[in-house]
Amino acid sequence: MMMTSLFSVFDPSTNILGLSLNWLSTFIGITMIPTIFWLIPSRSSIIWFNIITTLHKEFKLLIGPTKNLGATLIFISLFSLILFNNFLGLFPYVFTSSSHLSMTLALALPLWLSFMIYGWFNHTQHMFAHLVPQGTPALLMPFMVCIETISNMIRPGTLAVRLAANMIAGHLLLTLLGNTGPALSAMSASLLVIGQIALLILEAAVAMIQAYVFAVLTTLYASEI
Template sequence: MTNLFSTFDPSTSFNLSLNWLSTLLGIFLIPMSFWLIPNRYMFLWTKITMTLHKEFKTLIGNNSITGATLIFISLFSMIMFNNFLGLFPYIFTSTSHLALTLGLALPLWISFMIYGWFNHTMHMFAHLVPQGTPPVLMPFMVLIETISNIIRPGTLAVRLAANMIAGHLLLTLLGNTGSSLSFMLLNILLITQILLLMLESAVSIIQSYVFAVLSTLYSSEVN
């Protein structure tokens, strides 16, 4: 099991660990013409970002600051690029590590909390007690709501990292059995691996979308 999980270790054969540089690979993969001439790929990406902008704007609410959705669209783009890059062989999956996922979730959550408690203190206190709660249950509700608020960045980070690890681990486990299988079973394994890869591609998009949407919802609560 130690050898199996060592595939996720951020280490290389060199003395210097270069694996975290894979986080920036998405920038190098984008062709120069993308920035200069509008092509079909750019039209598609513009359509995606505009759809996300409209959805995030609805989630944040009318009181949001102009351009507030840009940070969440950028967050979605970055996570999705890294999720997809991790599906390529021999490329380090940075989003499967809590160092990156918690590094994204924690500063966002802290900034929301600081902004909310300083600018909308009474609104934040009102959030601790849901409407219609009996007076007897109020202390318990405050405790439960506080705990659920504190664990938010942790759940965001762990959800993304765990989903990335689970899929890659399953692909690695099945791939390691290939050398000992017969020709018929090898064909079945190849089909299974292709289907799993398709599933992982869908998970890459879904998890980046979930991360961005939940971050948007958390920010809407402090307005």
């Protein structure tokens, strides 16, 4: 019961005209993407264009020059969606959708499943060869096949849990520290505020890092096919 009341902080109930609007915060980030309407782009447009260009070069390097053109657009869009949702969760009274497995697993599982279906149907021999690393002794081959199969099967789960756990851990710490504020003295409360600001800066860094890690790992999984 304690755990239920503790994590219920992350499930705000927004009910307008009988409709739950919690998950609409997932799409608010789309309105924050700078649009190119002007002859001279704004600073935010230049920064965002530089980020996308850098990500495109890195993802293209990971996927390989011989793979399908435009494949990096999927992973750049994935990075953008996760990044905006992670940052939105830092604002008060905003539902953090990226801290729930129902969203993170919905992002990881279809991508991993599409990679697997494409690989096993079009590159079956390569997928079988990938189950046994090069140089494995013949005696260990059956065990390596089992280990590689299990590690391959848990990939979407690890992607989803990593993102959700990292996002909810910082929010949970901020919530627990914030609940102790009214019971503290003025000196302790001022130290608590400084600590909360430092944790918010750390959470902003975690929001960027986790979006990047999710996109890079998904790109690496796609490059193996």
